[in-house]
Amino acid sequence: MTGNRPSRHVVRRRRRRLWSGVLALAGLVLLVIGxxxxxxxxxxxxxxxxxxxxxxxxxxxxxxxxxxxxxxxxDGR
Numbered sequence: 158m159t160g161n162r163p164s165r166h167v168v169r170r171r172r173r174r175l176w177s178g179v180l181a182l183a184g185l186v187l188l189v190i191g192x193x194x195x196x197x198x199x200x201x202x203x204x205x206x207x208x209x210x211x212x213x214x215x216x217x218x219x220x221x222x223x224x225x226x227x228x229x230x231x232d233g234r
Contacts, residue, residue, distance in 0.1 A: 166224070173221035177214045184210030 163171075184207045191203030 170221045170225055173217050173224075177218040177221065180210050180214035180217065184208070184214060 186207075187203045187210065188207035191200045191207060195203050
């Protein structure tokens with residue numbers, strides 16, 4: 158009896174979406190700091206790291222979305 162526990166696919170998708178959000182938030186914070194507060198080389202490093210974090214967040218979200226879209230309904234059994 159599983160009760161109200163979500164399937165492992167749902168848990169995995171939620172976890173990936175959470176990490177995507179965390180990465181995007183960190184990227185946006187670094188981008189704002191790099192564009193407003195930081196100066197010189199530090200600003201460029203923060204902007205590059207922010208861009209990488211935003212791209213990784215997009216990829217993680219796209220993977221979660223694709224798994225949801227193309228997942229078989231019978232769990233592969």
